[in-house]
Amino acid sequence: MAERRLAFHHPPGSVTERREIPLKLELRGITKRFGDLVANDHIDITVEPGEVHALLGENGAGKSTLMNQLYGLLQPDEGQIFVNDEPVVFKSPRDAISAGIGMVHQHFMLVPVFTVAENIALGAEEVRGGPLGWLDRRRSRRDVIDTSKKYGLPVDPDALIEDLPVGAQQRVEIVKALTREVDLLILDEPTAVLTPQETEELLAVMRSLTEMGKSIVFITHKLKEVKAIADRITVVRRGKIVGTASPDTSEDELAALMVGRAVSLEVQKGPAEPGAAVLKIDGLVVDDDRGVRAVDGVDLEVRAGEVLGIAGVQGNGQTELVEAVMGLRTTRAGAVRLDGGDLVGLSTKKILGSGVGYVPEDRSHDGVVKEFSVAENLVLDMYDRAPFGNAFRVDGGKVGGNAKERIEQFDIRCQSPDTAVGTLSGGNQQKVVVAREMSRPLRLLIASQPTRGVDVGSIEFIHSRIIHERDQGTAVLVVSSELDEVVGLADRIAVMYRGRILAIVSPDTPREELGLLMAGITSSTAEGEK
Template sequence: QEISERFGFNVDPDAVIEDLPVGVQQRVEIIKALSRRAEVLVLDEPTAVLTPHETDELMEIMRQLRDEGTSIVFITHKLREVKAVSDRITVIRRGKVVGEADPSADQADLASLMVGRQVSLAQDKAEAAPGEVALEVTDLRVTDAAGTRTLDDVSFDVRHGEVLAIAGVQGNGQTELTEALLGLQENVHGSATLEGRELVGRSPKQVLDAGVGFVPEDRTHDALVADFSVAENLVLDQHDRAPYGSPVAMRLKVIKDNAETLIPEFDIRTESAASAVSTLSGGNQQKVVMARALNRELALLIASQPTRGVDVGSIEFLHRRILDERDKGTPVVIVSTELDEVTQLADRIAVMYRGQILGIVPGDEDRDVLGLMMAGYTVEAAREAVASGARTADSQLADEGEIA
């Protein structure tokens, strides 16, 4: 309690951890470290589950700790946060230190140092030309084994040729939403129709066979078989149908040829198509998952955290592929906790909070409005607060010309 009050953490020492918001849980982790009188504090991607405003609060705490004499190693791939809080920047690429920079360094220069080449941080996105409604979700509800409503009367639609981004802090119903659409949740009520065909009640295989490409948020547990080869993982959900096989046999040469095509196309860095997918880095495993989802005729693409664990250069490539799919007329649903990703890809943005959609806003909505909605504000309340001067650190940096 003393540490909590000293740094303004506002944590109830008698509260049960599982009942606390993820942002407060993050503060508890820091209090644990400080209670041991830590002189060096290592924070590894600490903002992954925080709202923009919680991130600002964490950065203020980091500054206080620094001023108190604590040394902090802050590990992150988010360039906005690097520029906002660091005193010195060290860039690591492929396990080696490749350079150091000052926080005043240009964001594009930092990205180039991270990747080893020039990259474009902003996609040249053509105006969307939405067609007819393809996916229509109505009053979708999910109840977990304990009887808790984890998805609460969610309704939205997605048109051909548009990207709908689902934004929100992790743990606010996004996982349950995508799993309900894929047939992975058991206690589901409501409706989700794709081109007029009901998805609720179908098995995952039936949904995938209907032309749904799916990128799950946890590639290790839900997207890959570690001991299978890269080639086998690239056809994991299509191995029993043409051209890759039949219910009784797989066509190994066709599967190998498919891998030999996709590996260079998606820059999957592997010794060979026969290598176990477990030997690949996390970023290259993600490329395998994305390649598999995009390598088919799609009726719908659902991608949850599509670039998690991927370097800046690969993010640029994967974002381009997603937008190309949109431009072909495919309806796309992106679930992401990264506001940069959301604003770069989305034509419309639905913000989720505690299992509900608080509102659907245009893709160019003010970042500060989105940040407040992620913290539970309605659209109207968030816009009023921003009009009254509510800001986040990265939007202030953008106004000052520090970041894109």
């Protein structure tokens, strides 16, 4: 094979050459600190040629920080990286790519208005006519076509990124890395926004790449996928490696390693006893921030004592639907009624005051005020009502007493009620939101992405609280991009695609059928039960 000149830096600063041989990667004692926070604590990992090495851990465990050092986006405070037993220092992603290491980030690094070929050429442009010439678009298209054929990753070089579904965009990211002739590919939470079918396609691509001698570092917190694809599993918890495992390790054992204790991965619930419809949505039409139709004539109802789950790949109108119900977004047409009363046109404060609890999908932006204390965040929408206060004053004693009770009841890990919420872990911030919204009488609970970014232990707790609320007779609407979560919690599932409800089905519906519906493919077997 042709030689490839390395542009990464060795300790003495020299530039060397290597022949394209299977790449072995080793991390020794990698440590990274951000102030007092130790994100990575003396991490040792070896990735052998041709293997899928899974890095398993909850959000905040330090996985992405570690990979960002491997990709040259960050530099370690201690420790050393070795490529084929040779020490290297990556000062930028260009250095990592030159060493044969590519990365597909959790949030795609693509320009929506550019074509596939233009995106793949970015950063490695071939220019015709000298240094002041023009981009060699023919060469860029040819590179895309050749790489697509070689690795079985079909992409249209002339398609605009903004017109491609998420799964196709991810293929573009992988093709982009492979056109750089990388030997090791880092995939950071690659299935977070994929349908089940797209996930299966990605796993098949990963298998074919390893058969060609490529190595893959697979960063995830999804146990089923790890067991399906990994050759070896390294588990990270709070910045440290806490164990290694093989794919035949049970999900319960892996979860216990991730969290540090035994957890139940199954949602524990009895049969629902639904009553009358509490929330009724008729012909709802809503635009997104760009003025594009995001919710297109949705009809939906949620009954007392049931969980209605909305399944779908994120970006199909779920966010706009929830925001319209909560008075956070203008409704273009249609009606939203709570116990027969119209919610359209009401302020969010009035909607909350009418007996609606709301767990927003972005807790940092909409759920908490990070500078406020735990105690203050626990009464954000109730501070001016009895027993906490009125329009003129807040009763600090009552606010503090409420905080102590909720901290114990919801197992919020904090030093005191006066601790700033922004200093808590993501899981504990989410518990603050859940505690606030579920500590008053509710007619309707809307939980949007209720466990995003939280650890397995907190997921178990939040799920139990949602089912407890259902069993108290509350109507519950759960929106989640995690299909396992929707299936586990829901008594009925509404599948949303491009702003419409394609079907309402039972949680017993086969995953393959749900995945097809999430991709917009309907069949005679996917009949709504209304």
